[in-house]
Amino acid sequence: MSEPLTLATDVLVIGGGLAGAWAAVAAARAGADVVLVDKGHCGTSGVTATAGPGHWWVPPERREAAVADRLQRSLGLGDPNWMGRILDLTWTSLPGLRDHYAFSTDDRGEVQHRALRGPEYMRAMRAYAVATGARILDHHPALQLLRHGDGSIAGASGLALRGERPWTIRAGAVVLATGGTAFASRLLGSATNTGDGLLMGVEAGADLSGMEFTNYYTPSLAGTNMARSMAYSFARWFDADDRELDIPNGPDVTPHLARALLNGPLFCRLDRVPADIQAVMPEVQPNFVLPFQRLGIETYGERFEVTLHAEGTVRGIGGLRVTDQTCQTQVPGLFAAGDAASRELVTGAISGGGAVNSSWALSSGQWAGAAAARRARSTGARETDLAVATGQAGLKPRREARTFDAAGAVQAVREELNAYDKNIFRRGDVLAASLERLDRIWRELADHGRAEGRAGLRLREAAALVAAGRWSKAAALARRESRGMHRREDAPNLDPRLASRQRAQGLDRIFTRFEPALAPKAWRAEVA
Amino acid sequence: MIEVVIEERCSGCGDCVEACPSDVLRVGEGGKAMIAAQADCQTCLLCELYCPTDALFVWPEVDRIAGITADQALASGQLGAFRRDHGWGEHAATHANQHWRMGAIFERARLQAIDLAAAKTARTEEGSST
Numbered sequence: 001m002s003e004p005l006t007l008a009t010d011v012l013v014i015g016g017g018l019a020g021a022w023a024a025v026a027a028a029r030a031g032a033d034v035v036l037v038d039k040g041h042c043g044t045s046g047v048t049a050t051a052g053p054g055h056w057w058v059p060p061e062r063r064e065a066a067v068a069d070r071l072q073r074s075l076g077l078g079d080p081n082w083m084g085r086i087l088d089l090t091w092t093s094l095p096g097l098r099d100h101y102a103f104s105t106d107d108r109g110e111v112q113h114r115a116l117r118g119p120e121y122m123r124a125m126r127a128y129a130v131a132t133g134a135r136i137l138d139h140h141p142a143l144q145l146l147r148h149g150d151g152s153i154a155g156a157s158g159l160a161l162r163g164e165r166p167w168t169i170r171a172g173a174v175v176l177a178t179g180g181t182a183f184a185s186r187l188l189g190s191a192t193n194t195g196d197g198l199l200m201g202v203e204a205g206a207d208l209s210g211m212e213f214t215n216y217y218t219p220s221l222a223g224t225n226m227a228r229s230m231a232y233s234f235a236r237w238f239d240a241d242d243r244e245l246d247i248p249n250g251p252d253v254t255p256h257l258a259r260a261l262l263n264g265p266l267f268c269r270l271d272r273v274p275a276d277i278q279a280v281m282p283e284v285q286p287n288f289v290l291p292f293q294r295l296g297i298e299t300y301g302e303r304f305e306v307t308l309h310a311e312g313t314v315r316g317i318g319g320l321r322v323t324d325q326t327c328q329t330q331v332p333g334l335f336a337a338g339d340a341a342s343r344e345l346v347t348g349a350i351s352g353g354g355a356v357n358s359s360w361a362l363s364s365g366q367w368a369g370a371a372a373a374r375r376a377r378s379t380g381a382r383e384t385d386l387a388v389a390t391g392q393a394g395l396k397p398r399r400e401a402r403t404f405d406a407a408g409a410v411q412a413v414r415e416e417l418n419a420y421d422k423n424i425f426r427r428g429d430v431l432a433a434s435l436e437r438l439d440r441i442w443r444e445l446a447d448h449g450r451a452e453g454r455a456g457l458r459l460r461e462a463a464a465l466v467a468a469g470r471w472s473k474a475a476a477l478a479r480r481e482s483r484g485m486h487r488r489e490d491a492p493n494l495d496p497r498l499a500s501r502q503r504a505q506g507l508d509r510i511f512t513r514f515e516p517a518l519a520p521k522a523w524r525a526e527v528a
Numbered sequence: 529m530i531e532v533v534i535e536e537r538c539s540g541c542g543d544c545v546e547a548c549p550s551d552v553l554r555v556g557e558g559g560k561a562m563i564a565a566q567a568d569c570q571t572c573l574l575c576e577l578y579c580p581t582d583a584l585f586v587w588p589e590v591d592r593i594a595g596i597t598a599d600q601a602l603a604s605g606q607l608g609a610f611r612r613d614h615g616w617g618e619h620a621a622t623h624a625n626q627h628w629r630m631g632a633i634f635e636r637a638r639l640q641a642i643d644l645a646a647a648k649t650a651r652t653e654e655g656s657s658t
Contacts, residue, residue: 040549044574049549052627104628112628119577119614120625139551161551186590191570192549224588225571230630233637249641272640277633283626284633286613287573291588294606 005160005167008383009035010376011369012156012171013134014142014197017046018053018358019338020177021125022093022365023372027175028132032373035169036134037158039141039178039192043126046179047314047339049118050189051228052285053358055090057114063087070356074348075484076499076517077210082345085325086356086363093362100124100131118189140167142196143460144391145174145204145334152379153204153333154387164453170383172376173333175368176201176320180313180339181468183417184410187218187309188225188287194461195313195468197340201320202467203390206329207505209342211318211468212475212486215423216351217254218315219268221291222305228288231270231281231299238267238303255487257308258420268306270299310418315351316485317343318472321503326371327364333375335368337361344501349484393446393507394456394463401450406462409441413465417472426476427490435473442466446508467507474510475502530569530586531596533561534607537583547578566593573610580617582608 011027013020016038024036038045058066067083094113097103101124104112116124129136142158146168155170178197182190198208218227219235237245239260247256260266273281278300282289292299313319320329320336322345327335338361343352346360392398416434417423445466451459479502481495482488500517504510530552540559552569556562561583563569571590576582585601587594601607615623 040551041547044547044572044578045549049574050572052630054631102625104625106628115628115630117614117625117627119574138546189570189572191568191572221588223591225590226588230633230637233634234640248645249637274636277636280626280629282613283615283623284629285627286610289613290573290606290610293609294588294604 002163002165005165007035007167008170008381009033010172010381011035011175011372012037012169012173013175013177013369014156015039015046015177015179015338015340016042016126016136016138017177017179017338017361018048018122018125019340019361019365020175021122021129022362023175023177023337023369024129024134025125025132026366026369027373028129028134030370030373032376034134035137035171036129037137037140037142037156037169039139039196041138042129042136043122044119045192046122047187047189047193048358048361049122050287051354052115052117053121054115054355055094055362056087056356056359057090057094058087060091070346071348073350075350075494076348077344077501078348079345086346086359089363089366090359093366097124097128100127141457142200143457144389144395145200146170146387147204147331147390148382148385148387151205151332153331154382154385156200157389159453159457161454161457170381170387172379172381173335173372175335175337175365175372176340177337177365177368178340180316180319181465182310182312182314183214183469184414184465185310185312185418186225187311187314188220188227190314193314193339195464196461197336198320198471199393199464199467200391201329201331201334201336201340202505202507203392204334205331206334206336207321207503208318208471209321209501209503210344210475211313211471211504212479212502213317213344213349213484214312214417214472214476215426215485215487216311216315217258217308217424218311219257219306220309221297222307224291225309226288226291227309228285230285231273231288232268234270234272236269236272238269240264240267242267242303254308255424258424261308262420266306267303269303271301273300308420310423312417313468314339315353315357317347317349317351318475319343322364325367327368328371333372333379335372337364337368349486351485391460393442393467394449394451394459397446397448397450399447402448404445404449404451404459406449406451406455406459409445409462409466412437412441413469417469424487426486426488428477428480428488431473431477435470435477438466438470438473442470442508470510471504475504475512478502478512529566529571529590529593530563530575530584531594532585532598532601533563534583534585534598534601535560537581539581541580543578543580544575544584548575576610577614577616579611582611
């Protein structure tokens with residue numbers, strides 16, 4: 001292993017996807033020295049880079065109605081103030097990307113800001129971050145956070161993959177923008193999103209919210225990860241005997257597809273995609289057509305087999321809980337942005353899909369980045385103060401170090417978190433059994449897990465996946481009702497007493513707690 | 529999964545090595561890109577997009593190594609197709625980014641679903657009245 005890299009900066013951003021890049025831009029524009037570390041490459045990492053997000057892009061005169069509609073669908077967990085804030089910031093921010101992203105004009109010559117294609121968007125965000133003065137360290141995964149004796153955040157340490165060189169970066173403030181986690185499903189673009197930020201955040205003293213909302217799924221051509229789902233909104237669905245299934249397309253299609261898949265293979269025909277859309281598809285979503293072309297499947301003619309990929313907390317909702325309007329967590333100086341943070345404030349109990357989630361990433365990233373810059377510029381990096389490493393599982397075994405099967409742990413997470421019968425159609429006893437299995441794996445890992453270099457990174461990723469899986473199961477178990485995407489077969493109705501957000505925290509023992517339910521009137525008072 | 533690097537096309541620039549989010553590639557001793565950790569590949573296709581000489585070939589299956597050879601990749605006619613459809617590099621003038629149409633396409637799907645539901649209701653009512 002080579003000589004450690006040691007740096008001090010005002011703001012450290014961990015994660016270079018959509019939220020992290022916006023955070024770096026905002027922090028640098030606020031005058032801070034910014035270092036952004038990414039596990040992969042800022043520009044290709046994360047789920048935006050392989051997708052193509054719309055945004056929640058609503059002209060000012062239609063915003064009140066958009067918020068009212070979204071608030072109603074949030075089933076008591078959303079907050080109209082936060083919804084309005086992300087609408088406003090999305091509208092004013094995207095045009096600012098024009099030096100780096102070639103916005104299209106529509107057939108009438110009007111510039112289109114709403115939807116940006118993923119690879120081009122993230123390439124632009126990298127250029128934007130660099131242009132504002134942020135320093136980017138690619139292939140530098142973070143492994144744990146550092147904290148001062150007073151509990152405030154002090155920086156992070158990790159591993160540069162090239163040369164397996166350890167790094168320590170001291171910072172006055174840290175933004176966790178590590179993304180959501182799809183629990184090691186094959187969801188396009190999610191492979192490095194292993195929930196690292198959730199684990200690091202909780203170890204440092206932050207808590208979580210909304211972790212029960214982790215069961216959004218997306219159809220893909222079987223055997224591939226190609227979760228670009230637009231064309232499937234025109235799909236016809238068939239069983240193994242080629243009988244057409246009565247499944248209407250729309251926002252509630254997933255449970256129908258999952259039930260069909262529990263009965264056997266599921267097939268699809270895309271012959272209802274209109275011809276003009278077929279013709280333009282390669283230039284709308286180039287990656288959607290690619291697997292069909294390479295596998296020799298006639299996209300809009302032939303019947304083909306499909307699977308559903310779990311999206312975990314990506315198009316699910318849960319993550320670190322932000323405690324103020326700047327997206328600070330419970331830990332002073334530690335901010336959360338994008339899918340690493342809970343999106344309940346803007347989505348409630350239903351998925352934010354691509355649009356609301358992207359607006360959240362753009363907005364929370366900028367709020368976190370700007371506030372981190374303000375804080376860091378007042379405190380400085382304090383790099384000579386004593387700092388304590390907060391990570392444990394996979395880093396510092398509590399008992400004797402032993403070989404731990406990290407791949408086996410990841411496979412267990414995949415099985416418990418993503419299986420349709422365990423996660424889409426939930427039951428108390430099944431959730432409890434999953435939790436017990438994951439608890440056992442956690443104990444073994446925390447007691448004995450230890451590895452160096454890349455293997456150490458894999459072990460830490462396994463720890464994060466297991467931890468996130470446990471928080472999800474515990475929260476789903478405690479919410480004994482059905483609300484939004486969280487569907488309990490043993491409690492199929494809304495329980496008005498549970499119309500509130502649920503927090504989760506704890507490592508060896510997990511605690512969950514519902515916030516006091518707020519009557520709609522009271523919450524308006526709180527906002528005012 | 530990434531299957532093969534076409535050595536005679538690779539210039540050794542290392543752009544794919546930098547771009548790979550899963551750190552799968554290396555520049556080998558011969559100065560050409562090589563696949564160093566194939567099992568870590570997540571099939572995101574972005575190495576193909578970042579390769580200016582279309583020297584990389586990704587196969588869409590995620591769970592197995594298909595064993596595609598350089599000759600098969602060359603014969604597929606697919607080398608560089610992804611970069612072309614994206615309109616990157618020399619394709620900018622011929623392949624526009626039409627991603628902005630996404631909203632209108634989703635709206636067409638929504639309207640189609642409404643039409644289909646209405647047609648189904650009409651059929652059911654017709655059936656029950658006869």
